[in-house]
Every structure is written in structure tokens, then in C-alpha cells.
Amino acid sequence: MTKTIVVTSGKGGVGKTTTSASIATGLAKRGFKTVVIDFDVGLRNLDLVMGCERRVVYDLVNLVNQESSLNQTLIKDKRIENLYILPASQTRDKDALTIEGIARVMHKLKKSDFDYIICDSPAGIEKGAKMALYFADEAIVTTNPEVSSVRDSDRILGILQSESRRSKLNEDPVKEHLLITRYNPTRVKDGQMLSVDDIVDLLAIPLLGIIPESPSVLDCSNAGKPVILDDESEAGQAYSDAIDRLLGESKPHRFMEAPKKGFLSRLFG
Amino acid sequence: MGFFKFFKSGKEEQTAKLAKDRLQVLIAHQRTDRTGPDYLPMLRQDILDVIKKYVSVGDDALSVQIDQQDDCDVLELNITLPEDAESTEHASTVAKRRALERQQETGSVT
Ligand SMILES: Nc1ncnc2c1ncn2[C@@H]1O[C@H](COP(=O)(O)OP(=O)(O)O)[C@@H](O)[C@H]1O
Ligand SMILES: [Mg+2]
Numbered sequence: 075m076t077k078t079i080v081v082t083s084g085k086g087g088v089g090k091t092t093t094s095a096s097i098a099t100g101l102a103k104r105g106f107k108t109v110v111i112d113f114d115v116g117l118r119n120l121d122l123v124m125g126c127e128r129r130v131v132y133d134l135v136n137l138v139n140q141e142s143s144l145n146q147t148l149i150k151d152k153r154i155e156n157l158y159i160l161p162a163s164q165t166r167d168k169d170a171l172t173i174e175g176i177a178r179v180m181h182k183l184k185k186s187d188f189d190y191i192i193c194d195s196p197a198g199i200e201k202g203a204k205m206a207l208y209f210a211d212e213a214i215v216t217t218n219p220e221v222s223s224v225r226d227s228d229r230i231l232g233i234l235q236s237e238s239r240r241s242k243l244n245e246d247p248v249k250e251h252l253l254i255t256r257y258n259p260t261r262v263k264d265g266q267m268l269s270v271d272d273i274v275d276l277l278a279i280p281l282l283g284i285i286p287e288s289p290s291v292l293d294c295s296n297a298g299k300p301v302i303l304d305d306e307s308e309a310g311q312a313y314s315d316a317i318d319r320l321l322g323e324s325k326p327h328r329f330m331e332a333p334k335k336g337f338l339s340r341l342f343g
Numbered sequence: 344m345g346f347f348k349f350f351k352s353g354k355e356e357q358t359a360k361l362a363k364d365r366l367q368v369l370i371a372h373q374r375t376d377r378t379g380p381d382y383l384p385m386l387r388q389d390i391l392d393v394i395k396k397y398v399s400v401g402d403d404a405l406s407v408q409i410d411q412q413d414d415c416d417v418l419e420l421n422i423t424l425p426e427d428a429e430s431t432e433h434a435s436t437v438a439k440r441r442a443l444e445r446q447q448e449t450g451s452v453t
Contacts, residue, residue, distance in 0.1 A: 232373065232374075236377065265360065266358055276363065
């Protein structure tokens, strides 16, 4: 059975693409045949984070318009077995996608025995974002500890509950996961940033993980490598934990505590 | 935490609390708008307009909610009036005093 997971948020720049790349890579690393689709038509990004930008020949719009075959369009990852990237178009605009066209692509992917389809949503709550979440079985709602991000996440939850395929067909609802990213425990401790508890309280959906704000995310995206492949980094480890939870394991949450500072670093840090 | 912050520590503004309070109001609004009957947002706007005829309040001063209690729907209105509205304060004080008096008369403890 193929599972379709959308990574969504409403707000831009919260870490959807970073998350899509790491979640897809993590699932493939555990042996699941996985494809990650960039739905951000016109503003393609995922190929850069995955480090395959020079291998893009065809894109999602070509595939939807039946100008290329699935095999021609999918890019096979060079590092991880079982991992494929379906890039967005850089030139066309968002109207190039239709639900019927995407339905055909989803059907082809299911017939090719993919275990997971990860959909990297564009920002906003317009057509592009709705298209990305339409076929989802599960949703990773990516949220930063910040007012506008939390509000937008709540709006996206409303759309998942009323405009997804599952809601339209009266099937079981889309399974919602909260992923808090760019978390800064020190600022939370100082009372300057919403805490994990605050956000869980407000959004009232199950917590999949907490990804700390971490310099390694930028280093990795500079290098075109999903941060989950960096075992040393806190963000990488946090994504790895999130994969375990996604697969049903229960794991305590890490990286929520501010590092203890000595007297001198408190003074001059 | 820098040199000066160290000594100020504790007095820094706890803005996260503010953020949470504001979000609680916002999200409650968003959720009633999408789960309640579809006339609810308009009903809220109309009631808000009436309130604004008499008291100057902001757009988030009114929350409208539909709750299920047993087998009937309860429409709950919550109006936050500004603190400097003297007449309102007065009215609520009167109401409180009356309630107290009534309690003492009947000897009820509720
Ligand atoms: N945990 C993190 N720590 C530090 N920077 C991050 C983290 N997650 C994302 N970023 C950075 O935030 C920016 C936006 O991330 P991106 O994944 O492109 O967001 P979106 O797809 O939601 O627009 C990027 O520059 C990325 O490197
Ligand atoms: Mg993105």
C-alpha cells in the first residue's frame, strides 16, 4: 500500500522543503521505496536541497501533460537506494497543474510500487498548496514557534479537514502530525519564544518531532545534502527520531532543553 | 546572554506569553468559523457592529461559539469590553452586589 504524505504549513520559509528532503531520505534509508515531489511550480527548490539540480531533464508539469514518461522524469538519488525525486517546473506557472493530471501521476506511482509519496507543498493556502495536500493520507504540518506560522498552520488544518480528497469522499480523515522546526530552546527558556507545550496546546494535534534551529541545516543545503544524512547534527538526529515516530515507534522528544551555560558564557555569550 | 542582559535577567519581557494569548483568541475564531454553521461569521460581524454603536471595541472583542450541551446547541457570546468603560464597570458592580444580596437572603452558598 502506498502512503502519501504532504509536508505543508501555509507560511513560507518555515522548513517544508528541508523537511520533505529529510523525511523522504530517512524513509528510503530504512528500505522503503520513496519518491519526493516538488509541488512548488515556478519556484523549484527541492532539487537544490537534494543536490540533483544538474540532473533535471523533465519535471512534474511535463509528466502531468504527458510530455514525458514516469521513468524519464524521476531522478534516482545517487546516495540512497530506493529514493527518487520528482522536480517542479522552473518556468511554468502554478495553473499548469490540475487535480486530474496529478491523479494520473499518483496512479502511476502507485503502480510502480512506491511505499511513500512525499509531497513538498508550496507556501500559501491557494491552489498550489491545495493541490499538494489533496491526495494526502497523512500531513506533516511544519510550524515555527512564531505567531504567524502557528496561525497559518491552523488554517492549513482547516483545509486538510475540508478540502482534501479524504474529506471530500468522506473517508477517514487525513492523519495530522505536528512538526515544530527552527526551535530555539534558549529563547523559549527566556520567555521570548512559544514553547512546544504552547504550540501543542494551541494546535491540538499529535507531536511528531521538534527540529532545533541548527547551523548544519544551512551547511547541508549548501552542499545539496539532506540534513538527516548528517548524523552529527542535532537537526539530523531530530529528523531521524521523527522517522521512527512516523513508523509507529514511540521515542522521547530531544533537543527541547536549553544548553546549560557557565557563568562566563552567560556574561559574555 | 550578553554582559548587560545578565544583570537584567528576569526583567526581560516575556513576549511568548503575549503570543500565546493572542493566538488563543485567533485560533478560537478560526475554528468556530469553520466548524460552526456558515452564518456564524456574519452573525458575529452583525453583533459586533451593534456593540460598536455603543462602545468602542476592537474586532477581536467578541467571540461567538456554538457548544453542544446534551441535545441542544448553546450559542455562547463573549464580549470583552475595554477597561476604561466606566458605565460598564458600574453596571457589573451593581450586578455583583445584587447577586451577593440575593445569596445572603436565601443563604445559598453557590
Ligand atoms: N532547523 C533549521 N535550522 C536552521 N535553519 C533552517 C532549519 N530549517 C530550515 N532552515 C532554513 O530556513 C530556510 C527556509 O527553509 P525551507 O525548507 O526552504 O522552507 P520552506 O520550504 O517552508 O519555504 C532555509 O534557508 C533553510 O536552510
Ligand atoms: Mg519550499
